[in-house]
Amino acid sequence: MALYKESEAIFALHAKLENRMRDLRENRAGHLAIVATPPLAYSIIPSALSGFLRRRPETRVFFDVRRYEGIIEGVLSRVAELGFALGLTHHPGIAHEVVHTGEMVCVLPPQHPLADRPMISASDLSGLPFIGLERGTRLGEAVRDSFARAGAPFQPTVEVRYCNTACVLAAAGVGAAVVDPFSPRQNGGSGLVVRPFTPTTQAVAYMLWSEAEPLSRLAKAFLNEIRKESALLERTAPHQQHGAESG
The missing domain is CATH 3.40.190.10 (Periplasmic binding protein-like II)
Structure with missing residues (x-):
């Protein structure tokens, strides 16, 4: 024992x-x-x-x-x-x-005048409230390049560092934004219309x-x-x- x-x-x-x-x-x-x-x-x-x-x-x-x-x-x-x-x-x-x-997409609030379009171009966003990504960031420079390729002016109303910030502002009605395809999925993309963006910009x-x-x-x-x-x-x-x- x-x-x-x-x-x-x-x-x-x-x-x-x-x-x-x-x-x-x-x-x-x-x-x-x-x-x-x-x-x-x-x-x-x-x-x-x-x-x-x-x-x-x-x-x-x-x-x-x-x-x-x-x-x-x-x-x-x-x-x-x-x-x-x-x-x-x-x-x-x-x-x-x-x-x-994937490809960069355009996010808009549901009441946006372009919300019914099946695809959004850089030229479509000219003259409308737009949320841009910070200059010097990888995605920010990619979006600027896409506007340059389209011959469209890049004139953001608000400039942010992160795509998820742009999505939050777009959902609140601040304007449209061009972001990576992942960020709109946060919280189910609540309050956002997501459309393909042209010219095609890879992410x-x-x-x-x-x-x-x-x-x-x-x-x-x-x-x-x-x-x-x-x-x-x-x-x-x-x-x-x-x-x-x-x-």
Whole structure:
């Protein structure tokens, strides 16, 4: 009996270690750090993270929202194992994979005079209240370039840094905006009309990681979740962009 009492604690520890090993084998435990720019942080990542953590209740995640420069810095410094951003310039030491290739869209309040049109051009927006993206940002410069290609003046009434801010203002009736295809999905795109925008302006989403070390099994598992969400996004994108209202 004395030996049994002494060994009981050992058997309990052995069982705990076995459970821990099983969790590690099945990617259920561990720590994962992620950084993302706002369009992806508020759209594709939350749903992927939900399913990922539901199957791995012991996993702990660090998730931060940063500007593009912060994503590159976070991945290179290994503060985050995975980064997600729209657009990419080559950076030594960073590997990448395309998550989704979409096109910039025009968002308008339902009462907007252009809301009934199936497609909005840069020229259509001339002379109307317009919410522009900040000069010097990757998406801001892409939108300016699209207006230049169309020979249309770029004269924003309000200038903002982030696409989700532009969506909030558009829904409030401030004016139209040209944004990435992810941002209107936040909160179901409530109060927004979403239309294709011409000239076509690509918005490519990337996932990034450091080439200095191999990805952990948890990171690989999360990338698979993102791929699933991307496939779902591909199937629903046409409906979202062409419907009278998103959400």
